[in-house]
Amino acid sequence: MRYDKPKRNAPEELVNENIRFHEVLVIGPNGEQMGKMLRREAIQTAYDMELDLYCVAPNAEVPVCKIMDYGRYRFNEQKKAREAKKKQHVTEVKPLRLSPVIDDHDFDTKLKQARKWIEEEQKVKIDMRFRGRMITRKEVGEEVMNRFIAQISDIAQVDRKPSMQGNTMSVVLSPLKK
Numbered sequence: 001m002r003y004d005k006p007k008r009n010a011p012e013e014l015v016n017e018n019i020r021f022h023e024v025l026v027i028g029p030n031g032e033q034m035g036k037m038l039r040r041e042a043i044q045t046a047y048d049m050e051l052d053l054y055c056v057a058p059n060a061e062v063p064v065c066k067i068m069d070y071g072r073y074r075f076n077e078q079k080k081a082r083e084a085k086k087k088q089h090v091t092e093v094k095p096l097r098l099s100p101v102i103d104d105h106d107f108d109t110k111l112k113q114a115r116k117w118i119e120e121e122q123k124v125k126i127d128m129r130f131r132g133r134m135i136t137r138k139e140v141g142e143e144v145m146n147r148f149i150a151q152i153s154d155i156a157q158v159d160r161k162p163s164m165q166g167n168t169m170s171v172v173l174s175p176l177k178k
Contacts, residue, residue: 024053
């Protein structure tokens, strides 16, 4: 014997028999007011029209229900949600770590990687960790950070100025607006 568990992820929709109000204000399928009805009368009216009764305003003084094709309504809502999701642009912040005593070749490699990400319309967060006694020479780290910002300033802008948080200096760069 197979037992399928009901899905309980989504909140229960107030449709047909799931509506628990004694009396509801009913709107017809074409938007006309049908007045107050008992729940079972409203459900029967909807079934007679081969449609569903959907509660559109459950928190109103007298809950408002509409007679509609609920399957089609739900399909259109899901379609709108998919379209909205397609149009939204998620910008990811890519991390990059520098050192105050970074070598020129390593610096160029990190700069090249940051350029690649910025050209892909990504934001880049550059962290510079000061370890041990390096913290006493913050100006060396600031110099490296400013050099990095200057060399990438043709395609990127500074979103958040270099700031210290504990032993880490960080800056956020984003692509220039076109």
